[in-house]
Amino acid sequence: MxxxxxxxxxxxxxxxxxxxxxxxxxxxxxxxxxxxxxxxxxxxxxxxxxxxxxxxxxxRTLDAQPLEQVRATVRGREDAFVDDGNREAGSGERPTPAWSPDAKERLARVPGFVRGMVKRIYADYAAERGIAEITPAVMDRARSELGLEEM
Amino acid sequence: MSFRTYRDVTGPDASRVLDQVGAQRARVRDRLATVRRVVAVMSGKGGVGKSFVTAALARLGAARWLERVGVLDADLRSPTVARLLGAAGPLRVTDAGVHPAVGAAGVRVISTEFLLETGRPLAWREPEAEQFVWRGTLEVGVLREFLGDVWWGDLELLLVDLPPGADGVADLRDLVPEMTGALGVTIPTDEARQSVARALRAATEAGIRLLGIIENMAGYQCGECGRPGPLFPGDAGPALAAEFGVPLLARIPFLAGAHEPVFEADAQARVFEVLG
Missing domain, CATH: 2.20.25 (N-terminal domain of TfIIb)
Incomplete structure (x- = not known):
């Protein structure tokens, strides 16, 4: 288009x-x-x-995540995936961003089926932009910029 | 007012949709670079024991190739092969991808069985209206990600257990153009023969190589005395093999209480001969 x-x-x-x-x-x-x-x-x-x-x-601005479309679209069970802890924190050599209490609370409301992947995406987004702390405002911006409509 | 054509406007499409689709295909191709054979197990008809046969073939393959066998359950709405192989979630996700569950004989398995609540159907998140428009596309997306995002590792054989019907095999061919071929599963009846023939015809028209036919429930074998007896009328297995010019690989009797079909030694030899 x-x-x-x-x-x-x-x-x-x-x-x-x-x-x-x-x-x-x-x-x-x-x-x-x-x-x-x-x-x-x-x-x-x-x-x-x-x-x-x-x-x-x-x-697309970030690399595709494993089973990205499946996790974003299927109504799946909460315990379907175990995301590697280091993986959730973000990729690469950059410092791992911190999570504000409000952002943590919001993340906890994300269905478990997709939560690990979403956490990783926000962490990568923040790290790439040198954002030290992930807040709800950062999450909103990432959703909008990255096209996370289904997440 | 006159407009230029899409191609006349030479700047890139801002979304680079074609590039994104190309990247999806490349992801599948790269992932399957370490998989030597991709074989579909198909049948036009439900209830012929296709998943049962798939599980047995996977066990046979795992014994021959030292566990380097995977099963992709493409029957997204009615997954069964994972249970038949005793594979269970949760699925571990690392930077390498989603790790398949490991079932009997070390077979690596991916299935919607691991994703859905027990007893719940495959369902999609909002919007719920008019789902028929995009449901098929989403299902192909699941198949694509099962192929491309699962860490299969080095495999000698990846069996794809297709749902009943003729559509799935063409979707698989689109995603894996270099797939090895397809095995057809039937029961002896004429109804099954007609149905399976349609699916096999669809496969050949999609350019897929048919490797052979397996007739399941070809009579029954008494669990006590071992004597064979008739179960269904018909000879769909040999008839389909003749019609499509492929070998009849096995005629498997129903054995009460059996957890998996038994492939006799000569049937095993034929199966491995066509798999190469």
């Missing part, structure tokens, strides 16, 4: 993605010529249709 600025005849560039509420998925595109922005709004049904392909609208 490409967006074309009709006035400039230029391809618009992906700018950002958001979940403004009620299951809506929004992706903004900006014309590099005139600066005009447009937003693509998808209802939950349309969003699922695309995500069922296992692709991310706006592109």
């Amino acid at each position: 490409k967006f074309l600025c009709v006035d400039c005849d230029e391809q618009m560039q992906f700018a950002e993605r958001q979940e403004p509420g009620d299951g809506t998925f929004a992706a903004a595109f900006r014309c590099p010529g005139c600066g005009r922005s447009v937003a693509l709004l998808a209802n939950p049904f349309e969003t699922r249709l695309v995500s069922s392909l296992g692709v991310k609208i706006g592109g």
Whole structure:
């Protein structure tokens, strides 16, 4: 899918993605010529249709996690997976970010079927950006930027 | 107002969807690089004992190849092969991938059996409306991730236990173009023959090599005296083998109380001959 600025005849560039509420998925595109922005709004049904392909609208920024689509879409049992402790903390040589009490509480509400993977994704997101502490605000930003609609 | 075509606008699609799909396929290809044979076990008809046969083949393979055998249960909605092999979760996740459960004879197993609450059907998270539109795509996604995200390690044989019907084998072929082939499982009846023939035809039309036919429940064997007797009318096994020009690998009698079908020595030899 490409967006074309009709006035400039230029391809618009992906700018950002958001979940403004009620299951809506929004992706903004900006014309590099005139600066005009447009937003693509998808209802939950349309969003699922695309995500069922296992692709991310706006592109993928982090590596795929093992059984990522399965864990994000199946109603699974709480104890289906045992995520390696070191793995959950994040990957690479970067310092492991800390979790604020509020963020820990929010993470605890994530279904066990997907929790270990979600924890890893947030940790990687924070570490890559040099964020020392993961807070609910950081989690919101990561959800929006990484396309974690189902998680 | 006139528009250029999609290809005329030469900048990349912001989502790079094709690249993402290509990466998914590469993930499967890379993962299976250490798997020597990928063989589908299929039948057009349910209730023929396909999973039962799959489990027995896996045990045979594990004995021959020192446990380097895996089973992927592609019957996502009605998984049974994991229990037949005594494999259980939870599944360990490391940077190498999701580690399969290990069942009887060291067979590595992945199945939705490990993911679902006992007695609960396969169900998807929201939205619940109009699920028929994307359910099939999600199921292929599960199959793709079972192939590409499970740490199979070095395997001589990966058996894929397909659900009844003709669709699954073509999906598997799309994901694993270099798959070794498919084994057809039937029972003797003419109804089974018709149904299995349709599925095998779908497989050949998808370019899949048929390796042979296994007829299950070909009579029964008395558990006490060992004498054989008739169970179902028909000769679907030999008939399908002749129709498709493939070997009849085994005719397995029903044995009351048996936990797995028995492959006689000559049947075992035929199976390993076609597997190579």
